[in-house]
Amino acid sequence: MRLLVASNNAKKLGELxxxxxxAGINGVELVPLSAVADYDEPVENGRTFADNALIKARAGARETGLVTVADDSGLAVEELGGMPGVLSARWSGGHGDDAANNALLLAQMSDVPDERRAAAFVSVCALVTPDGQEHVSEGRWEGRLLRKEVGDNGFGYDPLFLPGEEIDGAGRSSAQLSAAEKDALSHRGKALTGLVEVIRGLAG
Known part of the structure; x- marks a missing residue:
């Protein structure tokens, strides 16, 4: 089965x-957006992560005829009422400027004491089939915001996020974890894992 992953992010493909x-699932070929004919990507104007994930997955299934998985994810900071949320990738104005987004968030939270720096990475993954089946799975990764960037792995807000689960007692940021460690804990890993049995069934 060919499964379109509605992204060109190699790290997302690798995670899935x-x-x-x-999970021991064989016979699934993951297809990035770059491997299918170009189509107009939809505007992600949903109010929630689920809205945006479904917008992307529906477009992929409709335009390519392939079973499509899409995710929308971001950082929800308790002190900011759940923001940046769906605006995480463009929190500083432009899209995908990790350095600017991190700098702005650090500035906004600079005077907030440690006990009020709770945050969670949230991911919603949607799977849509060409015949209209839809499945949605959410994952959360609880933790708190650091006061400076730590670590070189990952992307986005990873260097600012201290997971609530201590892996080895060393207090490593998300950007200091190996890919395998992050898969076992991360929001996207949890959301994707929630679709495993659906994919297994579709793959036969």
């Missing part, structure tokens, strides 16, 4: 590939 392998 590792999760399917760990």
């Amino acid at each position: 590939e590792r999760i399917l392998a760990a």
